[in-house]
Amino acid sequence: MMTETHSTLTKNIAPVLSFTVLVLVWEATVRLSGWDTNVLPGPYKVLESMTELIANGSIFKHTVASLFRVTLGFYIAAILGIPLGIILGRSQIASILFSPVISFLRPISPLAWIPLAMLWFGIGDKPAIFLIFLASFFPIVMATTVAVHSINPTYFYVAANFNFSRTEVIQKVVIPAIIPDVITALRLSVAIAWVVVVAAEMIAVQSGLGYLILDSRNGLRMDYVMDGMIVIGLIGLFLDYIMRRLSRIESASWGVKQA
Amino acid sequence: MAHIQINNLSREFVNRRKKEREGNGLDYGEKVSVLENINIEVEDGEMVCLLGPSGCGKSTLLRILAGFDKQTSGTVLIDGKEVTGPSSDNIFVFQHSGLLPWMTVGENVELGLRHMEDEQAKKVEIQEYIEMVELDGFEDHYPRQLSGGMQRRAELARALAVNPDILIMDEPFNGLDFLTHMKMREEVVNMHQFLGKTVFIVTHDIDDALIMGDRVVVFSKRPSQVKMNQKLDFPHPRIVFNKQTELSQLRDELFLMLGVSYAV
Numbered sequence: 001m002m003t004e005t006h007s008t009l010t011k012n013i014a015p016v017l018s019f020t021v022l023v024l025v026w027e028a029t030v031r032l033s034g035w036d037t038n039v040l041p042g043p044y045k046v047l048e049s050m051t052e053l054i055a056n057g058s059i060f061k062h063t064v065a066s067l068f069r070v071t072l073g074f075y076i077a078a079i080l081g082i083p084l085g086i087i088l089g090r091s092q093i094a095s096i097l098f099s100p101v102i103s104f105l106r107p108i109s110p111l112a113w114i115p116l117a118m119l120w121f122g123i124g125d126k127p128a129i130f131l132i133f134l135a136s137f138f139p140i141v142m143a144t145t146v147a148v149h150s151i152n153p154t155y156f157y158v159a160a161n162f163n164f165s166r167t168e169v170i171q172k173v174v175i176p177a178i179i180p181d182v183i184t185a186l187r188l189s190v191a192i193a194w195v196v197v198v199a200a201e202m203i204a205v206q207s208g209l210g211y212l213i214l215d216s217r218n219g220l221r222m223d224y225v226m227d228g229m230i231v232i233g234l235i236g237l238f239l240d241y242i243m244r245r246l247s248r249i250e251s252a253s254w255g256v257k258q259a
Numbered sequence: 260m261a262h263i264q265i266n267n268l269s270r271e272f273v274n275r276r277k278k279e280r281e282g283n284g285l286d287y288g289e290k291v292s293v294l295e296n297i298n299i300e301v302e303d304g305e306m307v308c309l310l311g312p313s314g315c316g317k318s319t320l321l322r323i324l325a326g327f328d329k330q331t332s333g334t335v336l337i338d339g340k341e342v343t344g345p346s347s348d349n350i351f352v353f354q355h356s357g358l359l360p361w362m363t364v365g366e367n368v369e370l371g372l373r374h375m376e377d378e379q380a381k382k383v384e385i386q387e388y389i390e391m392v393e394l395d396g397f398e399d400h401y402p403r404q405l406s407g408g409m410q411r412r413a414e415l416a417r418a419l420a421v422n423p424d425i426l427i428m429d430e431p432f433n434g435l436d437f438l439t440h441m442k443m444r445e446e447v448v449n450m451h452q453f454l455g456k457t458v459f460i461v462t463h464d465i466d467d468a469l470i471m472g473d474r475v476v477v478f479s480k481r482p483s484q485v486k487m488n489q490k491l492d493f494p495h496p497r498i499v500f501n502k503q504t505e506l507s508q509l510r511d512e513l514f515l516m517l518g519v520s521y522a523v
């Protein structure tokens with residue numbers, strides 16, 4: 001077993017170490033391959049162009065545009081998806097009616113919707129938000145339904161025994177019971193949404209990190225392409241961190257075994 | 260009139276698994292009889308201990324009493340009225356913990372008092388029940404932060420706070436260590452002497468039944484029938500290990516009846 005200090009130290013140092021190795025391998029590849037810096041720019045060049053993008057503010061503009069779309073699409077998906085998941089989980093009739101449709105739509109990649117999304121919503125934020133909504137909506141609905149189904153039936157007996165009303169059953173049993181699973185589902189789908197936004201922006205819009213990458217490719221600026229990738233990676237890490245923090249809230253962590 | 264009257268009660272389950280596996284018509288919807296013609300009467304304020312082999316339908320009977328399950332035939336009357344569904348007049352204490360894990364001990368106990376108007380009086384009452392089971396100081400703990408015995412006590416406090424007419428307990432000492440078991444048992448006996456509620460309790464421990472019960476009922480193997488139904492008119496506290504007493508002879512008899520020839 002690791003000691004307390006040992007493990008915190010490892011936790012903080014290990015990522016720094018692995019990223020350093022990544023950068024070194026990158027630099028080594030650049031030097032050994034002999035490729036032109038326009039094809040494979042090295043770490044220094046990418047850092048340099050990153051400061052350019054920061055200085056002229058374009059990286060912020062694109063990041064904000066992407067984050068805005070992801071946030072909005074994701075919120076709409078969660079606000080509609082969680083209640084729908086609860087209804088499907090609780091009502092057999094609703095489940096018989098809608099579950100087949102959802103199971104059918106779910107495996108269709110959100111990217112397959114791009115042509116229709118552009119036709120319906122034109123070019124701009126709307127089609128991108130729509131695609132992100134699609135990407136997160138179905139996983140959220142499915143995960144919520146599964147979470148409702150897996151609630152220990154004892155809790156419903158307790159609810160009946162204490163004369164809970166229908167609203168009380170939802171408020172005091174169903175929602176708290178599914179929170180841990182739903183947070184996990186949100187965490188996974190925000191990651192999917194983040195992947196999808198970049199793809200959507202390459203096609204349907206004129207801003208955002210996806211657009212930055214596409215536009216830089218057209219301008220043969222591979223250093224900008226890599227800047228875009230780096231920011232996407234960092235934001236992805238950040239989103240995951242936020243979602244993990246969310247699952248540590250005490251009332252949401254009842255399912256966690258005591259250490 | 261008796262408080263609980265169980266008349267000719269039977270419960271059958273349809274065996275679904277065989278139906279799916281074979282489907283040759285022979286086992287289609289085959290019925291398994293679990294409880295067969297059960298007749299029990301429980302007086303007001305009586306503590307009934309139900310013994311029987313595993314799988315004989317003890318939990319099933321309790322679930323029917325609590326209104327969670329329906330009998331196939333026969334009737335269950337409580338205060339002369341047929342049981343139609345769950346009610347906070349008959350509180351069930353579950354075989355595995357029934358505390359809501361996302362609520363603190365205090366919030367769990369509050370469930371039975373949540374309709375009280377006066378917030379101050381409600382707080383006082385919650386505290387009273389928490390103290391009754393000696394959990395003061397743990398109001399803000401979540402169930403997972405408590406030991407098994409403390410969880411059992413918290414659930415007992417929650418049940419008592421509703422002030423039910425009947426307490427239905429399914430193996431309430433299950434999974435407790437020996438000493439906690441003894442202590443909990445003492446607490447239940449004290450609680451019963453103090454509050455005088457009708458208690459229907461399932462246990463697999465013969466000593467539990469002899470020490471706590473005003474009446475002991477024994478079920479046979481499935482399909483279960485009442486094998487013994489005897490009033491225990493002995494004062495508390497009871498000692499069951501002294502070989503001379505009538506109670507310990509009864510204890511030996513019970514062990515024999517349940518298939519153990521050399522009782523410890």
Ligand SMILES: Nc1ncnc2c1ncn2[C@@H]1O[C@H](COP(=O)(O)OP(=O)(O)OP(=O)(O)O)[C@@H](O)[C@H]1O
Nearest residue numbers: 272273293311312313314315316317318319320463
């Ligand atoms: N929903 C159900 N469907 C089919 N069979 C069931 C169902 N519930 C219980 N049974 C059957 O009824 C029988 C009695 O179950 P029950 O849980 O009442 O036993 P028990 O006496 O409480 O046993 P234990 O002492 O092990 O808790 C078991 O054989 C079980 O297989």
Ligand SMILES: [Mg+2]
Nearest residue numbers: 317318354429
């Ligand atoms: Mg049982």
